[in-house]
Amino acid sequence: MLASLQALKVQSNTPFTIIASHRHDRPEIFEFADKIYYEPSNTAADSDEYLDIEPPTLPTATIPRWQFVLEQAKQDKVKVLLTGRNGIDYEAHREVFSTAGIRLLTGANSVGALESIDDKFAFMQQCHQHDIPVADAWRFDNTSELKALLAKHGHQPLCVKPVTGIFAQGFWRLDSSKETGEHYDSFEHLYFTEEKKISTAQFISAYTNSQMVHERPIPMLLMPYLAGQEYSIDVVCEYGEVLSAVTRYKTGKIQHIGYEQSVMDVVIPLIKAFGCDGIVSVQTKADDDGQHRALEINSRPSGGIDYTTHSGVDLTQVGFGYWLGLTDKPKLADIIQQIIPCQVRSVMVSVKIEEQSIE
Structure with missing residues (x-):
């Protein structure tokens, strides 16, 4: 940026x-x-x-x-x-x-809005209040609550994640194949960690016996696992209005950059409902019927915002050019016309950290 x-x-x-x-x-x-x-x-x-x-x-x-x-x-x-x-x-x-x-x-215009964005359970509830398609979630704070939720909702693919957090920290898909008598290989979960899967029984055991959770309780969410395509959307917005946006999804190591209207049909009312302001990122995922559902809003720019510049639209320049008074207020319809869909592969670079001190 x-x-x-x-x-x-x-x-x-x-x-x-x-x-x-x-x-x-x-x-x-x-x-x-x-x-x-x-x-x-x-x-x-x-x-x-x-x-x-x-x-x-x-x-x-x-x-x-x-x-x-x-x-x-x-x-x-x-x-x-x-x-x-x-x-x-x-x-x-x-x-x-x-x-x-x-x-x-x-990222927003009130402390309350930012708190609702950070708390994924409150986020879901507010989405429901505004009739915005959102991934369902059920909160649990201890093992007994988790087991009760599993007894009620365990007939479907499920996942867990913390009520607050970023970078997919604490997210796991629950695999109940062992309980249903299907082939199960727990080492497979340890080996293919990028799949983020764990057996339901092993998760319950780890959560129940965690010293970390005992010392510092971590509110968690149990959620239906959505099997559709996940999107990340970088958004320049002002007081709940989308001024510019670029959508992207990932397959393997490749980021697909463009503007997906069916995704934005969820994002635009979402930004309005939370009064988002600045440069934020949104995550959505499609359900089995192809309906995109909101997962979360991050109230700051995503780490991959630079990928979008390859589409011909530099969201950092669009936003700051306007806020600095260098350009007129961006219009989403005009920005859409400027986006050239493309594919991007990220490349790692490094910098040397010099030893220094502050006087």
Whole structure:
């Protein structure tokens, strides 16, 4: 995204400044920024989910991170601020950012909306309230509740995942073939881990006897497993209106980029219902009848947003060009006409992390 902004600066011949901040040393981010800041780390929960290294030596945090970012943004006369993680912390103080003339992009326009997006059970309930096709889910907080749900819904293919979480953490398909007398090979599940399958009995045992769950209860969802095609949709939106979007689905290692109207028929009312604002990503999956159903909204850009640039539409440039006042408000109908369907294979790159400290 920062590379796209650097290209936008050249294309528009407009000398705006690109600022990046993070609580850890992230050279793959900072090398594309004109100016960088290291954010204060306020709690033990601030551990980096990507790096297993010590951060640079930081000064002791005396103010919350959102306030540190606000003060830096005011000094640099920032006009647009995309929060990334911890959007709720910033959203709770939207008014002070607005007073400072900063267009705040957290993924939604209220703390309540962001909380409903993060909580997949609340998300499902709100979708039902707005008649939006959504994957059904039943919450369980202990083994007895799980077993009761399995007794009621176990006649169909099922899966489990945490109430909150990203990157498919904790998602597993439940395999009951052993119980039904069909061939079952538990080692197959351990060997083909990308299938994300586990026997129902083994999941119950692992969940029941987990010391981690005992010390820190993890609310989970039991859900029907949808066997249809899964889509990821990158969306530029403003106050619940879709300004631009590109759909993609994956087969093997290949991403298929384009614009699928049947998917967007679910996404457009979904974005409106949650008042999404900024650049977000949505996941949908088709059921056995081909009906696309909402799985979740991620209130920040997806890791694969750059794939969409190969379609001829750079969503980062579309959004920030508008919010910076460089272009007119995007119209979805116009954007659709610009999308050229294509296939993309991702390539891994690396950067060297230099040892340094903060004075």
